[in-house]
Amino acid sequence: MHRNSELIHKVNLSPGTGETVVVAMSGGVDSSVAAALLHEHGYRVVGITLNLWDYHASGGNFNLESGCCSIDTMADARAVCHKLGVPHYVSDFREIFDRSVQQNFIDEYFVGRTPNPCVRCNTFIKWGALLQQTEDIGASFLATGHYARTHFHAANNRWALLRAVDEQKDQSYALWGVRQEALARTIFPLGDLTKPEVREIARTLGLKTAEKKESQEICFIPDNDYRRYLRERAPETVAEIGGGDFIDANGHQIGAHQGFPFYTIGQRKGLGLALGRPIFITAIHPDTNTIVVGDDDDLRHSDFIVNSVNWGSLYCPPDGTAVSCKIRYRDAGAPARLFDAEPHHVRVHFDTPQRAITPGQSAVFYDGEVVVGGGVIDQFINDQIRK
């Protein structure tokens, strides 16, 4: 018990004095502990579970109904709040989620990009519609169970997002879109904890969600089959696009594919091509419905353009600013430099070419543990052509 109460107080939370904080509760262990920690530290907690989408509208295997947005998970979140003695609500954001996240997910694949819906959900739903609701009910802060931290840099008067202490669990990559004024109102109670510590706190406090397993990556595609989802949500567009050609770097046709939206940069499996050596998708051309394949070397590029940028600790940093750049969620990051920074745009140059820079995915720039900024990869610049 002593050890656990130490754990609870290890959390780097300034003691609350009754400020109201909305905790976004998915019904999982992380957000449950986030709510419990804030409650223990003297905040007035209000739990809100987001109702974002319907299983019957998204299709797939109904037996997989276990992630967010099921009646069971709402009941779990409500039970945790009841145990803490705090109110709990369900907010219906299905319409805006469909418009801002699901429709964008579909649209992006249909222009040959690989979207990152969790980033958009954070930017437009949690730190958009939910933050608005937080303000509307007179609450001071919004908290979530994300593994990340925030810090105010007095030197340049900016808020920054920081990596979580637990690098295995760090979720700062998906949070780059949270704006300055939103970061100022955000609390991440789990940023200093490891996942095992979070579970231990949940057990100590007797939270029923203590042993719940991790949720899947894309919540609204519970069977993890985005191709099935695209076919069901947009059958006409899929039919209209139809199949196309695989071509090599020289433009020679070497096979047939099922339509460009069903493939992603760097993909090796499921191409149906037997060339006697490993080959990968290196580019997708939606205008001609052709997909370029090549060797591993053809996948590597140094320069790319990032749009929809949201600057964090630095605003429009000067040319040559050195960062570590992550171009996918599970990625250690690689040394890079930033150029041509504008409010919503930047060009990135990797010191050494990186594999599978994928348009539609997020690029996030770090200075150590600090998020300098992030955005959406628009296009990579083909080194051969540039030379």
Place this chain on the structure above:
Amino acid sequence: MNRIYLDYSATTPLAPEVFEAMRPYLTEHFGNASSIHGFGREAKVAVEAAREKLAAALGAQPQEIAFTSGGTEAGNLAIFGVAGTFAEPRHGVTSRIEHPCVLNSCSELEERGWKITYLEPDATGMISAQAVAEAIRPDTALISIMHANNEVGTINPIAGIAKLAAERKILFHTDAVQAFGKLPLDVRQIPVSLLSLSGHKIYGPKGMGALFVRRGVKLQPLLFGGHQERDRRAGTENVAGIVGLGKAAELMMADQAAESERLRALSENFWQRVQKIFPNATMNGNPASRLPAVLNLSFPGFESTALLMSLDLQGIAVSNGSACSSGSVEVSHVLRAMKLPRERAVSALRFSFGKYTTEAEIETTLEALEKILQRKSKSN
């Protein structure tokens, strides 16, 4: 925190008198009303006494009352009970503002081949007898129009609709869940064929309702089993619930006129005061024909969920839309059918008052509401 309950249209607390009336039938008088022995007899006597009380409240004969597990079952029994007596699918008339128990029963009838006309209400949420008359076809077999709407409180012209249905020999069901006990309704004056009601809206127990079935109206039962409720509803009687419903109906009738008047004055005062606090507020529904204790108000520029939460955080319970299984809310189908502008539909709150609502509670609520409405105005 002292909590204030202003959601009497959703449900009501059990009246202490009702609880006392029910208690013996949850404890020592536990008999099965179908049993021949003394335990059974005392239960049976209680069931029939309650049936008489409920019948008296409606001007009905006791044998015209069938007890059910609630308003939803009563509505289902009316609709599927009638439909089950026709060998071929027929036509039915209902409205867009019905409770889901009627709307979803009608859409199930459509699955089974029936044709249903869904009448659009006017801007105040009212269905006219004229509109019903125009929807009737030669094969129309059932009309189902609610007495008073649960969300906006608008009272429909049931007498006129019942009269025209009777003239054309079409069965007419009215969902009187919100109106029963609160508005005078005598089935000797108003020729409805079927009328459904619920216990928990009138300070009676949840899980308890009844269907008035006019003598001569044939119904196919929903449940098959024993011969309870004159073969209209199988299953061992919920004796305590039935006793509670009978007692609740009796209490409602005892001071209906006076309590209606008190609630009308209270809600009228509340509405006047709200307009002073927030001049842009609007009332949804029919000011001239509404349940005295229901106020559906819009606060343009606000979002009803946030208003509801803000009030709840201060212990004040009101409603927006209708309660749903997950606790989440969609824009109400009733306000949509009334073609309310979006700004009004998304900012609508329902305040519903009841017999335990006090002047002091109204004052506290107005103070809280004023602070909430000012907070947002400042931040804008």
